[in-house]
Amino acid sequence: MEYHIIATLSLVLSGMCVGGSILPAGPLSGAAGGAVLFSTTLEPTTRPFISVGWSFRGRNFITYTVTGSDFVDEAYAARVTLDRTTGSLQLRDLVLGDSGDYLVSITPDGEQQKTGTMQLNVYAPITGASISNPASSATLIAGQSAATLTCDAAAGNVSTREWMQNGRPLLPSPDRVTFSADAKMLYMNPVLSDNHGNYQCRVSNAVSAMTAAYNLTVNYGPQNMSIVGPREAALGIRVLLRCSADSVPPPTYRWALDGNDTRVTTSTYVVERMEESHAGNYTCTVNNRVTKLQNSTVIYLRASGSAPYWSFTLLLILSLNVGESLLTC
Template sequence: MDQSITWTAVVLILTGMCVGEGILPPGPLSGAVAGAVKFTTTLKPPEKPFLSVSWSFKGVNIITSTSVNVTDPGHADRISLDRATGALELRGLVLEDSGEYTITIIPDGGLQKLGTTTLNVFAPITGATIRSPAATLIEDKSSTNLTCEASGSISTRVWLKDGHPLPPSDRVSFSIDKRAVFIRPVQSSNHGTYQCRVSNPVSSMTASYNLTVNFGPHNISIIGPAEASPGHRVMLQCTADSVPPANFSWLFNGNETQVNTSSYIIERLGEENIGNYTCTASNLVTMMENSTIIYLRASCAAPCWSFSVLVISTLALRRLI
């Protein structure tokens, strides 16, 4: 009789009929250090309690529950077993709890059921920060790098600039582990806020860094009317793309004025105000400057026609002299 029972068991094992398919949900499971995780099964409580429920970790028994429980001393205060379904809760997780877990269930009448899954334990991410060498960066003359640091189990690092993904380019490159980004050389487009998003399956953290690239002045222009009615107030506004903000100065017909702001204001347009206005923007860090010119004239509507003639005659007289 004993030989018959043994032979039946061997046949079941060889045919795979003893393995309970889908007894554990697909893994891996993720857990945080000091946290808890529950290995649930797909089983419903049977009419008759299971004869035996066993869990092992890396081939070493954690708990075997029959009429009594036999528990590994290292897990005694950290596990709870649901005898009805075989589910196991593991608390106080440590990194060393990562690995393969196996459940073996022997029903009261039926086939042995097996299930295996994997647990990955991660240390929560803390202290994320971005570091960069302290230096004054000037467009096309300087290079720099940003380094993303954090504590914990780091699975991924993602770099962003001004809220958008930062792609590699002919000037932007990354270290293999994405820990550092290199910019050689910097340009005005590299000026802005950089973010490094560090994550693992149980936590994430984002660090920010404002990178200052000194550049310009670029795109200098004068906003204002090219012509205006005599007696009217006229304002010319000079703009330029520059970091730090540009300093401004104005020339009128090639002569220096006392205006050193971005705005040139004429309270009442007169004959003496007709001519070329030159705005010069300068950057004291990049040591660059740029200029633009606008010609201001009186409008030629009928009411100011005589005035326009007067202006032309006066200018012609000055040229003759």
Template sequence: MFRSVACLALALSGWCVGEDVLPPGPLNGAVAGAVTFTTTLKPPQSVFLSVRWSFKDNNIITSTSTDIIDPKYANRISLDRATGTLELRNLVLEDTGEYTVTIIPDAGLPKQGKATLNVYALITEATIRSPAAVLIEGKSSTNLSCEALGSISTREWTKDDRPLLPSGRVTFSANNKTVFLQPVHSSTRGTYQCRVSNPVSTVTAARDLTVNYGPHNISIIGPSEAAPGQRVALQCTADSVPPANFSWMFNGNDTRVNNSVYTIERFEVQRIGNYTCTARNMVTMLENSTVLNLRASCSAPQWSYLLLLISAMIRSYIRIEVVVLLFFEFSTKAPAKQIDLFVTTMKTSSKALLTVLKMVFVSLISAQQVKVLPEVRGYLGQDVTLPCQFISGSKDTVVSHEWELQTPEGMEIQIAVSNIRLGVTVPDSFRKGRVEIKEQSLIIHKVEMKDAGSYTCTITTFPSGSFKGSTQLHVQDGSGGLSVGAIVRIVILCLATSSLAAGGGYYIYKKRINKNDTPRPESNVKESHRGAEWAEPNFPRTAVVCTTELEESVYENTYNVHDN
């Protein structure tokens, strides 16, 4: 007995203490909640002589043969006498601190343990507040303040479910309570969240932030080429908050169309030109524009229809006028009712075949095309010319011509556009001031290495459409090569030689045909055909063939083909 009393006295004074009987802490509890201080001891064979719990040097409970409890903890604690575990209920903030347990077993040294308890108030009513203002990109600044009730340990900010980090426009207060956004940007808009937490509770507040900006990234969605008679719809889009108002101009003239879609019910030559869409933001008071150059589309390739014509001519039972009409209709993509064509029904003979072949030859010798050089070499710091010449048909009108560059990286860049109404336009780029269009050729002054690439010359005509030719520009360091004047002279010489060769071939061809023809005196011409002229077919317009009495065995039943 004397030994137990003495050891208890030593234990209470801090002497004669053995192993730590509490796990490492701390323990966390919520106001009005409960925590349990669980010891690491197993129930002994004989009960402990004494179990004592204290808080800040004040005894909570001392349990021996009887329990002595501090009145402040009455009805708030429960003690497991077998293990020394203590439950503390109805927590208050003042319960935060260090707790000590001292256990004196029936045999052996006293055991002691210490644990820290942290009591937190639950977090409630979390909200994000910001000044009431209309925010405009680049002009306004704002801040967001995260407020809540309870014991706040941390505040974490996110935007659109991603962590919000400090940057040139984003800064935080010392305790992360407030985030400053200055100035706001279009990327500033979104949903901001503040996560307020402590070890026993977490609450998240959210707020949507609107930033008025734009219009940015304005573009026109629609075709850049259209066939005569085609319906065309152009849609204008822009990034803008609030949504932008749209208006349209055609070749610099107001169209009175004030919505995002511009519709051309039937495309005609008068509709060729530049369509300008302007987007306006009525809050930011800013506007932005873009231009689409609408051209006539290229006609279908004639070679496929030429093969159809030749194969049909091989069959003697095919009526030649049907084949000729098909050739005209397919090569021009025009409906039959638009072709004023006089065709003579011909019997199968060598004269009929020769006549149709001569018509095809005349059509092909006058076909439209764009003449360019496949490759041009330029030298750093010098001027270079990319020649382009359009070999025009007799009935075509050149509406515009344009130069585009496809860089080695695959980017397509508009270099210059020349329009019969608007003149020459050079978009803003590092080439502006260094390029010019002379006639249809492109001149680049003081060539740089980044000027290298594939240049496309596009000639837009009406009604035939667009024709293209590409030139590969190679840029080298050093001097050399031909001068601009020399290149132009070579191109002109080549084109002149080609034209003379074509004209000479056609002249010889006509002479051979005329040699086999017998002169026809005027007295043998029918009275109904007197005064008529022999006319070569001129595609795709009117073709006239006259007959005489001497050819009645070959030609008969002249009639006028119309599609009513």
């Protein structure tokens, strides 16, 4: 029997196989501090195996024989559980040093020896994911500045990095947006207005994942100006003209009527009661204090000849008077 055990262990250590592998295709992944299960493909049996042996990196750490000559390496005694009906093995309290090839050799009663090999990769869970900007204090101006963002983790084996902007995958563009080979660094040169926003980086490995976020401020504009309001207004009504522009930071506003400063410095120009004197060209001028850029747009407001808001009342009185006159005729 001792000769049989020695022969069994020799097969395990040498990695020889009799028939197909009794372990599924790997590799198997586990988290440091966690547990994994090496499951064989054997069906549970009521007839005890003649022998079961597991080895790691050429060193036998657990054996079981039908004679009761069991052996468990002292370093694994508190960390392993063997299912004697299938030969499957649970390994607990994983450490990074547990990564490597595991070999199993099982001799069922009345059958040939069966073997299998499985690679185990143990990963440290990712913690402390972050996006950093080495030039975070620099003022970025669209079309003039460059930016670099770095995605990393405080601990853990990072296998992949995925970048997103405002929740959407961020794709490279050969002329302006590029990544380092490991996607750790994001380069933008130059930054444009569409680079302003929230960036996310998802770092992951086989056992864990974390997402970090970073708000990147790109100063731009003013651009895409417009004035929303009527181009014709009846006398006596209230008129609102709203000026808008894409700009970071928000711009300052200034209104002029036919070239004359109106002293209105808000985005909305209000004509409380339309009169002929209010007709003309309204110019909205916006300034960005950071980019030092200025832009303006114009809308022409015409006064129509419609009656003022009280004309309906007047018409009603006149119609009543006419009606009374007809009745007296």
